[in-house]
Amino acid sequence: MVHPQVEENWGNVNPIGLRYCYYEGKRCAETLFFDYRRQHQLNIKIARIFNTYGPRMHPNDGRVVSRFAVQALRNQDITIHGDGRQTRSFCYVDDLADALVRLMQTPDEVTGPINLGNPVECTIEGLAEMIIALAGSSSKITYVSLPADDPRRRKPDISKAKDLLRWKPTVPLEEGLTKTIEYFRTTIQTA
Numbered sequence: 001m002v003h004p005q006v007e008e009n010w011g012n013v014n015p016i017g018l019r020y021c022y023y024e025g026k027r028c029a030e031t032l033f034f035d036y037r038r039q040h041q042l043n044i045k046i047a048r049i050f051n052t053y054g055p056r057m058h059p060n061d062g063r064v065v066s067r068f069a070v071q072a073l074r075n076q077d078i079t080i081h082g083d084g085r086q087t088r089s090f091c092y093v094d095d096l097a098d099a100l101v102r103l104m105q106t107p108d109e110v111t112g113p114i115n116l117g118n119p120v121e122c123t124i125e126g127l128a129e130m131i132i133a134l135a136g137s138s139s140k141i142t143y144v145s146l147p148a149d150d151p152r153r154r155k156p157d158i159s160k161a162k163d164l165l166r167w168k169p170t171v172p173l174e175e176g177l178t179k180t181i182e183y184f185r186t187t188i189q190t191a
């Protein structure tokens with residue numbers, strides 16, 4: 001895997017793997033967008049969104065930020081998959097929304113694909129520790145089995161977004177997590 005991930009990386013996918021329905025779905029959508037542009041001159045914009053989080057996530061969507069935040073607020077065990085040394089790069093929703101609006105405002109010839117995300121890389125274990133601290137939680141970390149095909153590292157190269165959209169993320173992880181945890185504190189039952 002090319003690291004950080006650039007738009008020109010065509011990927012190498014196993015069409016029958018556990019996660020690949022999701023991956024191929026996204027790939028197919030991009031293919032269709034470009035065919036519609038070629039065949040029907042449709043204006044298109046393709047954003048490749050990397051791990052985004054923030055208030056109003058669903059508490060049971062199974063994604064790591066919502067899962068850990070809810071577990072921490074309930075003082076339940078934090079379930080790290082594998083050794084927790086895999087990385088992700090988390091983008092706060094307000095930064096992502098700003099980038100999407102900017103992308104929609106670009107001239108017609110800007111089609112993407114264009115990476116949108118926050119390039120600050122964080123281990124899943126580091127994320128768990130940060131969420132426990134910010135939530136003031138007594139949760140303990142527990143290590144459970146790693147799902148098949150779980151990517152080891154994820155970090156977007158956002159040079160194109162910086163250049164074409166004059167954009168870069170501004171919300172640090174700690175600040176975004178604080179707002180997200182506060183959101184879950186007011187919406188989920190913790191007792």
Ligand code: UDP
Pocket residue numbers: 051062063064065067068079080081082086088124146147150151154
């Ligand atoms: N993860 C974890 N515990 C959980 C949920 C997720 O350790 O309870 C890990 C997951 O295995 C992956 C990372 O957190 O390594 C990000 O998972 P998520 O599903 O949020 O995003 P994606 O894997 O699609 O980037």
